[in-house]
Amino acid sequence: MKREGCDMRGFLSFQVLWLLSRKRMTGEALARELGRRRGEKPKAGTIYPALKDLREKELIEGSRSGKEVSYALTQSGRKEVRRATLYFCRCFGDVFQES
Amino acid sequence: MKREGCDMRGFLSFQVLWLLSRKRMTGEALARELGRRRGEKPKAGTIYPALKDLREKELIEGSRSGKEVSYALTQSGRKEVRRATLYFCRCFGDVFQES
DNA sequence: CTGTTAATATAGGACAACCTATATATTTAT
DNA sequence: ATAAATATATAGGTTGTCCTATATTAACAG
Numbered sequence: 001m002k003r004e005g006c007d008m009r010g011f012l013s014f015q016v017l018w019l020l021s022r023k024r025m026t027g028e029a030l031a032r033e034l035g036r037r038r039g040e041k042p043k044a045g046t047i048y049p050a051l052k053d054l055r056e057k058e059l060i061e062g063s064r065s066g067k068e069v070s071y072a073l074t075q076s077g078r079k080e081v082r083r084a085t086l087y088f089c090r091c092f093g094d095v096f097q098e099s
Numbered sequence: 100m101k102r103e104g105c106d107m108r109g110f111l112s113f114q115v116l117w118l119l120s121r122k123r124m125t126g127e128a129l130a131r132e133l134g135r136r137r138g139e140k141p142k143a144g145t146i147y148p149a150l151k152d153l154r155e156k157e158l159i160e161g162s163r164s165g166k167e168v169s170y171a172l173t174q175s176g177r178k179e180v181r182r183a184t185l186y187f188c189r190c191f192g193d194v195f196q197e198s
Numbered sequence: 199c200t201g202t203t204a205a206t207a208t209a210g211g212a213c214a215a216c217c218t219a220t221a222t223a224t225t226t227a228t
Numbered sequence: 229a230t231a232a233a234t235a236t237a238t239a240g241g242t243t244g245t246c247c248t249a250t251a252t253t254a255a256c257a258g
Contacts, residue, residue: 005179006116006158007214008186009245010109017105018194028205037190046246048207053244059105067205067254080104087107088194091136095117095187096195106244108215127235145216147237152214166224166235 012042012050014088017073017081020060024072027051111141111149113187116172116180119159123171126150 012034019025019033027047035041051071054060059077062069073081111133118124118132126146134140150170153159158176161168172180 004156006112006153006156006183008110008113008183009214011107011191012245013105014107015190026205027207038186039189042245043247044206045208045210045248048205050245052207054105057103057105064206069206084105084107085194087137088191090138091114092110092187092191093195095184096192108244111215125235126237141215142217143236144218144238144240147235149215151237163236168236 011088012046013054014081014084016047016050016054017059017077017084020071020073021078021081024070026068026070028068030071110187111145112153113180113183115146115149115153116158116176116183119170119172120177120180123169125167125169127167129170 015034016030019030025033030051031041031044031047034047051060051062054077055062058074059080060071061074062071064070114133115129118129124132129150130140130143130146133146150159150161153176154161157173158179159170160173161170163169
């Protein structure tokens with residue numbers, strides 16, 4: 001299928017780190033919050049592979065409680081989200097100053 | 100090669116539309132401005148295929164003058180950049196309110 | 199206990215965003 | 229005229245972001 005407009009994918013892992021920098025969350029809670037912002041909730045096949053990748057990079061760590069896994073940033077995760085946020089603002093800062 | 104941090108690719112086409120919404124620019128000028136913001140200038144193989152894609156979607160149009168092609172938004176390009184900016188702000192607005 | 203639902207997980211595929219070449223055309227300098 | 233530099237273009241490859249399945253496990257209701 002051809003996209004009509006410009007592609008708006010990207011920065012999923014950054015957005016996950018950003019959300020976790022504010023509050024510890026489960027995969028489902030993350031998906032719900034992303035859905036609230038994007039208009040459409042990402043599917044399981046989007047969110048869980050992303051969480052796995054961040055876990056393998058040791059930027060986040062999860063603790064299971066029943067069927068849920070609650071994620072939080074590790075120390076390098078906190079460092080990384082600071083770095084990434086600076087980069088993000090340098091790239092897109094002016095997009096916000098005018099809305 | 101494994102990336103250490105989180106991936107920060109994405110929104111190239113949006114960023115190009117955004118820059119063109121402010122000023123008519125050539126491919127080279129766009130690459131320079133992206134380089135200024137990102138810290139590294141994107142290569143020719145990144146920028147020109149992106150411009151070709153946006154041209155084929157009729158979101159931008161270019162006019163050649165010598166060796167340079169100067170790009171500007173079309174009418175649907177202007178519409179698209181408004182739509183995309185709203186979406187972008189809804190997703191990432193709070194990232195900026197705290198820096 | 200058994201069936202359903204909720205949360206997590208993985209496989210496999212499409213596509214944009216990046217790269218490294220390599221090529222062509224125009225302009226500028228020698 | 230010729231060489232070098234500049235701007236544009238395309239081919240081909242990797243990776244992250246998305247999807248649609250399909251499967252597993254824990255909680256919950258009957």
